[in-house]
Amino acid sequence: MTRERSPLTPESSVPTLADVARRANVSTATVSRCLNSPDQVIERTRNRVMDAVNELGYAPNFSARALAARHTNTIGAVIPTMDNAIFARGIQAFQEELGRHGFTLLVASSSYKEALEEEQIRTLAARGADGLLLIGYHRNPALHEFLRARSVPALVAWAYEVDSDIPAIGFSNRNAMADLARLVFEKGHRDIGMISADTKGNDRARDRLAGVRLAAREAAIDVDRMPVIETTYSIESGMQAFRQIMGWTPRPTAVFCGNDVLAIGALKAAKEMGLSVPEDVSITGFDDIEIASLAEPALTTVHVPHREMGRRAAGMLIDMVTKRTVPESVELQTDIRLRRSLGPPKT
Amino acid sequence: MTRERSPLTPESSVPTLADVARRANVSTATVSRCLNSPDQVIERTRNRVMDAVNELGYAPNFSARALAARHTNTIGAVIPTMDNAIFARGIQAFQEELGRHGFTLLVASSSYKEALEEEQIRTLAARGADGLLLIGYHRNPALHEFLRARSVPALVAWAYEVDSDIPAIGFSNRNAMADLARLVFEKGHRDIGMISADTKGNDRARDRLAGVRLAAREAAIDVDRMPVIETTYSIESGMQAFRQIMGWTPRPTAVFCGNDVLAIGALKAAKEMGLSVPEDVSITGFDDIEIASLAEPALTTVHVPHREMGRRAAGMLIDMVTKRTVPESVELQTDIRLRRSLGPPKT
Numbered sequence: 001m002t003r004e005r006s007p008l009t010p011e012s013s014v015p016t017l018a019d020v021a022r023r024a025n026v027s028t029a030t031v032s033r034c035l036n037s038p039d040q041v042i043e044r045t046r047n048r049v050m051d052a053v054n055e056l057g058y059a060p061n062f063s064a065r066a067l068a069a070r071h072t073n074t075i076g077a078v079i080p081t082m083d084n085a086i087f088a089r090g091i092q093a094f095q096e097e098l099g100r101h102g103f104t105l106l107v108a109s110s111s112y113k114e115a116l117e118e119e120q121i122r123t124l125a126a127r128g129a130d131g132l133l134l135i136g137y138h139r140n141p142a143l144h145e146f147l148r149a150r151s152v153p154a155l156v157a158w159a160y161e162v163d164s165d166i167p168a169i170g171f172s173n174r175n176a177m178a179d180l181a182r183l184v185f186e187k188g189h190r191d192i193g194m195i196s197a198d199t200k201g202n203d204r205a206r207d208r209l210a211g212v213r214l215a216a217r218e219a220a221i222d223v224d225r226m227p228v229i230e231t232t233y234s235i236e237s238g239m240q241a242f243r244q245i246m247g248w249t250p251r252p253t254a255v256f257c258g259n260d261v262l263a264i265g266a267l268k269a270a271k272e273m274g275l276s277v278p279e280d281v282s283i284t285g286f287d288d289i290e291i292a293s294l295a296e297p298a299l300t301t302v303h304v305p306h307r308e309m310g311r312r313a314a315g316m317l318i319d320m321v322t323k324r325t326v327p328e329s330v331e332l333q334t335d336i337r338l339r340r341s342l343g344p345p346k347t
Numbered sequence: 348m349t350r351e352r353s354p355l356t357p358e359s360s361v362p363t364l365a366d367v368a369r370r371a372n373v374s375t376a377t378v379s380r381c382l383n384s385p386d387q388v389i390e391r392t393r394n395r396v397m398d399a400v401n402e403l404g405y406a407p408n409f410s411a412r413a414l415a416a417r418h419t420n421t422i423g424a425v426i427p428t429m430d431n432a433i434f435a436r437g438i439q440a441f442q443e444e445l446g447r448h449g450f451t452l453l454v455a456s457s458s459y460k461e462a463l464e465e466e467q468i469r470t471l472a473a474r475g476a477d478g479l480l481l482i483g484y485h486r487n488p489a490l491h492e493f494l495r496a497r498s499v500p501a502l503v504a505w506a507y508e509v510d511s512d513i514p515a516i517g518f519s520n521r522n523a524m525a526d527l528a529r530l531v532f533e534k535g536h537r538d539i540g541m542i543s544a545d546t547k548g549n550d551r552a553r554d555r556l557a558g559v560r561l562a563a564r565e566a567a568i569d570v571d572r573m574p575v576i577e578t579t580y581s582i583e584s585g586m587q588a589f590r591q592i593m594g595w596t597p598r599p600t601a602v603f604c605g606n607d608v609l610a611i612g613a614l615k616a617a618k619e620m621g622l623s624v625p626e627d628v629s630i631t632g633f634d635d636i637e638i639a640s641l642a643e644p645a646l647t648t649v650h651v652p653h654r655e656m657g658r659r660a661a662g663m664l665i666d667m668v669t670k671r672t673v674p675e676s677v678e679l680q681t682d683i684r685l686r687r688s689l690g691p692p693k694t
Contacts, residue, residue: 106471146400146401
């Protein structure tokens with residue numbers, strides 16, 4: 001059974017500020033004040049105005065206000081996924097800082113699909129976002145042109161490339177992973193493998209793989225013989241990839257994972273295969289999400305300052321929106337959390 | 348150092364469909380076709396039109412299109428938090444199903460704050476969302492009135508109350524938790540405690556606590572003496588609350604946690620206190636997020652069909668938006684995942 005709803009409000013009856021003023025029996029200036037500086041209006045008047053706002057379904061009108069001022073106090077973010085903790089902590093800090101400055105955050109998630117990200121960027125621009133946070137650099141350059149033409153500033157996060165002129169806050173995924181790999185090689189590992197996210201269209205994944213290869217070459221390891229399995233970011237696919245990579249000859253004594261989610265999958269698969277970590281095989285991650293330190297054994301990984309990145313990204317983007325300036329890009333430092341999942345190879 | 352950006356595009360120069368048509372040297376109908384049914388346009392023309400779209404920064408105009416048709420193919424969701432996995436899986440499935448039907452999802456997160464949720468609901472309505480997904484029933488009733496007045500349908504998820512006339516898809520948090528509690532009492536536990544989220548403003552938390560009390564009364568346990576600690580949803584606060592609750596006399600032999608995140612914190616605190624789970628104390632969760640089965644020991648919890656809920660919520664909301672009907676509310680079944688963290692009390 002379905003009940004009928006009342007028919008659509010026709011276009012002409014979308015309520016205006018004047019309608020609210022009329023219903024509440026106040027001036028339009030008073031309605032504005034109620035919405036923008038409620039502290040300056042006595043409570044009885046404010047209640048009457050807010051009742052009228054609710055009864056009429058009035059909202060500060062995006063057709064008039066947004067187009068005129070191009071200022072909606074809404075910031076958009078397009079992240080690759082909400083379904084695991086990779087971006088959660090940074091985005092939460094981003095939102096908290098935006099909130100402190102009176103901005104509302106709307107988030108879209110692209111499932112790591114380039115075409116979907118493009119659609120979401122256009123949607124957020126069309127919905128009047130004052131500025132956008134985007135993850136990584138890899139996308140159709142026409143999108144940055146599109147945003148410039150609409151005067152919607154965009155800030156890249158989770159990546160940093162010294163020679164890009166797109167403003168960014170992030171870190172060098174390549175250098176961070178190379179630092180971790182150097183530590184693994186110092187422990188004596190020569191037979192290694194890597195479980196990576198799909199490197200096509202994901203510059204962070206590509207750079208992390210490049211970091212392992214860089215450190216391997218420094219250690220005079222033949223990187224062309226290193227098994228690399230590209231998969232999607234999930235515990236399940238980490239498990240599958242780990243089983244596959246352990247069938248390689250010579251069998252890896254250390255497996256790099258492109259992020260902690262894959263590494264948790266690898267740990268789980270190792271347990272099911274009856275392998276001890278790190279005695280039989282070392283496993284490393286990237287990100288230092290909460291589960292990394294809770295895992296058994298706890299995971300050696302690259303710690304990313306997610307909350308700092310989110311907080312500072314908000315400040316940068318607010319400046320871009322309100323002061324119309326282009327900030328210097330910011331490179332953050334990562335560091336290595338050495339935990340039990342990394343040890344020397346069996347001799 | 349900051350570089351100056353070009354001045355704001357003045358209102359009058361926001362590009363129109365006609366501007367795109369002129370620049371691409373095609374009819375406005377062709378531009379429409381490129382945007383709405385690109386398959387029907389030959390590639391050369393399509394490329395020329397899309398170049399013009401990008402150069403001008405054109406986006407299907409919300410002032411004209413959205414207000415006229417009240418149809419933006421954008422759905423909004425306001426969830427209490429992005430910073431842990433509680434809502435991630437359901438929202439991901441919600442988005443995937445919306446995407447299959449050509450809708451884009453924008454998500455706002457309210458940090459469990461009622462005033463922030465209200466602001467975000469108004470923002471999403473103002474940004475032209477066709478419909479909204481909201482979590483639970485607890486909010487200012489004026490908001491539902493506001494949305495009705497604007498003809499923006501809203502669907503409640505993650506909760507189900509048989510006597511509410513607001514459309515919903517969810518489950519009975521009270522019955523689900525009562526089922527789990529009955530199992531705990533069957534194991535012989537009499538001295539219990541509960542770590543809950545703040546029950547003020549969170550109907551799911553309140554109902555889960557009510558479920559434990561219901562089953563306790565059935566088992567003739569004095570519920571007034573049961574220690575209940577209300578805290579925020581995080582591993583850290585779960586740890587703190589567990590330490591506190593284990594100081595209670597008589598010491599609980601089983602601790603119910605309002606969700607898996609709190610339970611993971613409790614497990615971690617138990618380990619630090621040198622307590623064996625379940626030999627010294629049993630611990631239970633709620634949600635069955637991924638970490639529940641990975642924990643050591645694995646967590647006994649209530650399994651919520653998150654993906655099914657998200658997928659079906661999308662179908663219901665699309666019907667509400669496109670067919671203007673009000674659906675029957677849907678009650679989903681939860682079930683108990685009995686894992687190692689629950690055992691009989693020490694005798």
